[in-house]
């Protein structure tokens with residue numbers, strides 16, 4: 001049975017809870033607000049399935065040679081409402097309209113908590129659009145995806161790299177009709193801190209809409225936006241927002257994110273989507289300031305997905321090493337902030353004062369620019385061996 005001695009050895013994917021035949025594993029929130037499995041030992045029959053499917057214990061492998069593309073959606077409305085180049089929506093189009101299948105992704109619930117759900121229409125897929133910088137709760141999504149696959153439906157499952165690894169481990173065998181898309185993943189903040197931040201920002205008002213990265217002011221200078229039901233709103237430059245500054249500086253990420261087992265160029269997903277940071281340095285013709293996606297294709301199904309995406313996007317194949325040069329999240333973990341423990345020990349709601357005034361972040365986003373991104377990326381360069389040329 002799953003027996004966690006070290007919290008960094010659990011990414012919270014819920015594969016163990018989904019697989020347990022006795023349903024004796026529940027995902028329980030710890031004091032930091034992250035979910036971990038709790039086993040009802042009286043019900044456990046020691047079948048070992050939970051350990052077998054844990055992607056940290058048995059990481060799914062990949063053998064394909066990854067190819068990189070830089071591109072963006074030709075539809076400006078879709079791109080404006082997506083965090084990067086809007087490629088995710090084209091993948092949904094392929095699965096929903098061509099394959100009559102189902103898409104799984106992360107959406108807000110009525111209280112703006114983030115959960116994994118599925119959608120069967122393009123209209124419903126819109127709720128997955130846009131990055132939500134908080135850990136999405138998987139719930140029973142792996143079981144639901146398996147039911148669709150066993151019924152012969154096509155499924156596109158999207159999420160963080162650890163969630164995709166968790167799904168593959170849970171399913172145990174390959175399914176011809178399963179497609180998976182993950183993201184470059186900086187890390188995930190705690191749902192509890194997100195909840196406290198929502199309370200702090202709303203000051204009693206009811207939240208109507210949240211956009212972590214509103215791109216009306218440009219992809220490289222977005223806004224963090226919250227609309228309330230009394231027609232007021234909160235608006236702040238993305239890189240100056242307290243929640244985002246704490247997130248980017250690794251202040252309240254999940255412990256497993258500081259030692260991420262899934263951040264590498266080679267992955268078990270079919271396709272990876274990311275922001276094409278640094279695109280202006282290598283491929284300025286691909287940057288019109290509205291958002292450019294970096295697409296990493298890892299499998300034959302990834303080639304199939306991207307072949308379709310080419311019809312609806314503008315872009316080209318790019319050099320793999322150059323494509324990730326400025327994107328540390330593709331193949332390295334976020335450094336743990338030295339103030340992390342203090343932050344969680346503090347009793348103040350969201351500890352806003354600490355984030356605002358007391359913590360001196362090494363990477364002060366108020367001075368955000370490509371030099372900052374380059375600094376963050378220095379550590380990945382040693383990982384870009386000759387294997388990734390071309």
Ligand SMILES: Cc1cc2nc3c(=O)[nH]c(=O)nc-3n(C[C@H](O)[C@H](O)[C@H](O)COP(=O)(O)OP(=O)(O)OC[C@H]3O[C@@H](n4cnc5c(N)ncnc54)[C@H](O)[C@@H]3O)c2cc1C
Pocket residue numbers: 081082083084085086087088089104105106114128129130131132133134135136158159160181183184185186187188273274275276277293294327329330
């Ligand atoms: C927590 C997080 C950290 C990220 N870190 C980086 C990074 O460091 N560098 C980088 O280049 N890109 C990062 N991304 C990815 C990037 O922000 C875009 O999501 C990606 O490029 C896809 O953009 P798009 O325009 O094609 O589609 P979009 O419409 O912007 O993205 C939608 C996709 O994001 C998924 N998604 C949204 N929120 C979550 C969530 N909380 N958990 C799981 N999946 C989610 C949806 O399921 C869907 O697959 C991160 C995304 C998230 C959610």
Ligand code: SF4
Pocket residue numbers: 001002019020021022023024025039043044045046047048049050051
């Ligand atoms: S060993 Fe089997 S029964 Fe026990 S918790 Fe794990 S999956 Fe459930």
Ligand code: SF4
Pocket residue numbers: 002009010011012013014015016017036037050053054055056166
């Ligand atoms: S990583 Fe996933 S499968 Fe492993 S213990 Fe944590 S929740 Fe369970």
Ligand code: SF4
Pocket residue numbers: 011160161162163185186187188254256257258260261262263
């Ligand atoms: S950084 Fe790694 S462990 Fe953390 S959410 Fe992303 S993929 Fe999972």
